[in-house]
Amino acid sequence: MKVADWTEKFSLELYKEIASNNVYISNLAKCTQNDSRPLPDKVFKEYLDLIYEEIDHIKPQHIITFGNQVSSIVLNKKVTVSEYEKSEHENLTIKNHSYKVYPTYYPVGQ
Numbered sequence: 741m742k743v744a745d746w747t748e749k750f751s752l753e754l755y756k757e758i759a760s761n762n763v764y765i766s767n768l769a770k771c772t773q774n775d776s777r778p779l780p781d782k783v784f785k786e787y788l789d790l791i792y793e794e795i796d797h798i799k800p801q802h803i804i805t806f807g808n809q810v811s812s813i814v815l816n817k818k819v820t821v822s823e824y825e826k827s828e829h830e831n832l833t834i835k836n837h838s839y840k841v842y843p844t845y846y847p848v849g850q
Contacts, residue, residue: 746796764798766791768810796834803832803839807846819843 758765769779791814795803805811811819815830820831821843829840 755842764800766794768805768814776810784810785789788813792834795832795839796837798840799837802829803841805841805843808843811841811843815841815843818829821845 819829829842
């Protein structure tokens with residue numbers, strides 16, 4: 741999908757579908773920018789405690805992390821997405837609760 745295809749109408753349809761399937765989405769960086777420049781690790785790490793709080797509050801069955809950078813930061817270890825099979829996951833423990841984390845490719849549109 742190209743950036744120009746991401747219309748308000750498409751967004752509303754997508755979010756409706758997500759909500760109807762009880763999917764929770766959160767942005768680790770807690771911010772956006774006007775272009776697709778990569779964010780430095782420090783920006784993601786500033787919000788790591790907050791995302792862990794969200795995860796602990798929501799208690800999702802599965803967590804999907806996008807890209808090597810975010811996957812590595814969330815899991816606190818070097819992650820190379822291309823080394824994971826479709827069903828492979830890592831475990832993330834927060835307050836004695838284990839969550840399945842699936843590192844996956846970051847969807848980039850042009």
